[in-house]
Amino acid sequence: MFDIGWTELMVIGVVALIVIGPKDLPEMFRTLGRFTAKARSMAREFQRAMESAADDTGLRDVADDLRKATSARSMGLDAVKNAATKFEAWDPLKPKPGTSAVPDPDAPAAPAAPPTAAATIAAGAAATAAPVAAEAVAAAPLGPATTALAEEVATKRAARLAEQAARQAQPKTDAPAPAGAAPEGHEQA
8 A cells, every 4th residue: 555565564563662662552553443444434435425426416327328328339330340341341343142143044933924014115115225234234344233223224214215216206296287278177268
């Protein structure tokens, strides 16, 4: 506690024995022991009073809430670290393990659903979108998910272009009649 060794204690004891005397020395040690015990009990009581005051005011609850709020888990920092680690290890040119770009020839084919009107239109659009989709896929080496997304976007674009071409090819029936022409059912005189 005070870094006092056995030799220093013996020197202090000898000096106390000479100064106080052998008759009063045991009584002085008892008094010193009581004083030390009383000081320790007062320190413990003070510490308990401070803890109970902190409990009464809710300071401990606030401290616990702050500790929980600032923890790495509650802030999501561990999830961010995991995501950063996965991103650093990610290679966009490699397919995911367990997936392949080429379908398994031994796998049974999925049963075909009856075609609907929307499927028929989509099939027509897909036929016109094939060159556009092939161009989008050939543009850059992409992963399977990105390739599928690029094909979907290209298919939608081709469907829009086909729809616009179909509108332009239709004859306009709402065009006004020429100035010299008579309305239907009426003959010119």
